[in-house]
Structures are given as C-alpha cells and as structure tokens.
Amino acid sequence: MDTTKTPAANATEADAPVDLEKTEVTQPAEADSVPADAAPEDEAFADDGDEDEAEVGQPGHVGSAAFAIIAAGLGVVALSGSWVAGIVSERASIAARLELSQAADANAQIAAQFVDPWHTTAMVNGVFSALALIIATFVLALPAFSTPERILPTWVRSVSWAGIGLGALGVLLFVLMYFDLLLAIPKAAG
Numbered sequence: 001m002d003t004t005k006t007p008a009a010n011a012t013e014a015d016a017p018v019d020l021e022k023t024e025v026t027q028p029a030e031a032d033s034v035p036a037d038a039a040p041e042d043e044a045f046a047d048d049g050d051e052d053e054a055e056v057g058q059p060g061h062v063g064s065a066a067f068a069i070i071a072a073g074l075g076v077v078a079l080s081g082s083w084v085a086g087i088v089s090e091r092a093s094i095a096a097r098l099e100l101s102q103a104a105d106a107n108a109q110i111a112a113q114f115v116d117p118w119h120t121t122a123m124v125n126g127v128f129s130a131l132a133l134i135i136a137t138f139v140l141a142l143p144a145f146s147t148p149e150r151i152l153p154t155w156v157r158s159v160s161w162a163g164i165g166l167g168a169l170g171v172l173l174f175v176l177m178y179f180d181l182l183l184a185i186p187k188a189a190g
Contacts, residue, residue, distance in 0.1 A: 061152060061153055079129075096116040122173075134167075139160040
C-alpha cells in the first residue's frame, strides 16, 4: 500500500511530500523569545522561592540600626543636657525654695537654689546615659543570641560602640555630679 500523496497542480511547498529521515526539526522563533512577564508558572514559583531563601539567609538589620542610632543619640543628649533635665531642675529649684523659711541661713538657700537642681539634672542625665549604655550593649549582644550567621554591618557596630562610649562617659559624669566629686558645694562664709 502506497502512502505517499501526490501533490496537486496548485499545491504549495507545505503540501509537498517530506522525507522524514532528512528533515530537521526546528522550533518556531516565537518560543525562543518569550517575554519576561509571560514566564511559565513553574519558573515564577521557583523565582519566589529563591527570594524567600535570600530574605531568610540575609536578615534585616533595620531594628538593630535604629536602636544603635537611638543609643548614640541618648548618649549625646545625656552629655549635652536635655529639655527634660532643664524642666526637672527648675521644678526641683522651685520646690526647694518653697520649703525654705524666711529665716533660713545662707547654706540652706544655696542648697535649695543650687544643690538640689544640680543633683536633679545629674539624675536625669544619668538615666539617659544608662539607657544609652543598655540599648547599645543590647544591640551588640543581639547576634550572640540569634543565629550564628547573623553579623551586624560594620556601621551599626560602630554606632553601637559610640553609644556605649557616650553612655559610659555620661554615667561617669552622673556619679561625679551627683556625689559632688566634680565640683564642691559652695559654702557661705561664717
């Protein structure tokens, strides 16, 4: 039985008999140039998995960076003074003056107008310094308690160390101010 077809008189090349053994199979040009947004579903899901693995492998350091900056800022505020320290100091001064009687001696007046506000300012700045020290230490210690691969960026560690330095200096100044080791309390003469 003969399965070959004879071409018609007005047939095109596509209708011509084809030798299957010698014919090369070619892909249409459209299949090679698939637009990026028309990717098959399997490839789209594979790309999403790679991004998830990258996010898990590279933890974000936004929180650590923010806390490091906050710690350094608190250290600067503790050393330079803050609005809160000024308000609390004025309040302590007014409260001490109200407790004074008209017959109070000069040393009691000095204590009311100078020593109490001085100690109150030292206390507020000491609180800011202690917060800076605690937060900066927490930022530096955080990777030790998380995954071993987690390493903070260099600038975050640097800012945290600056926060520790400023906080420690602030705590030292707090001790010197509060216990009157930095400046002696003025005394009235005789």
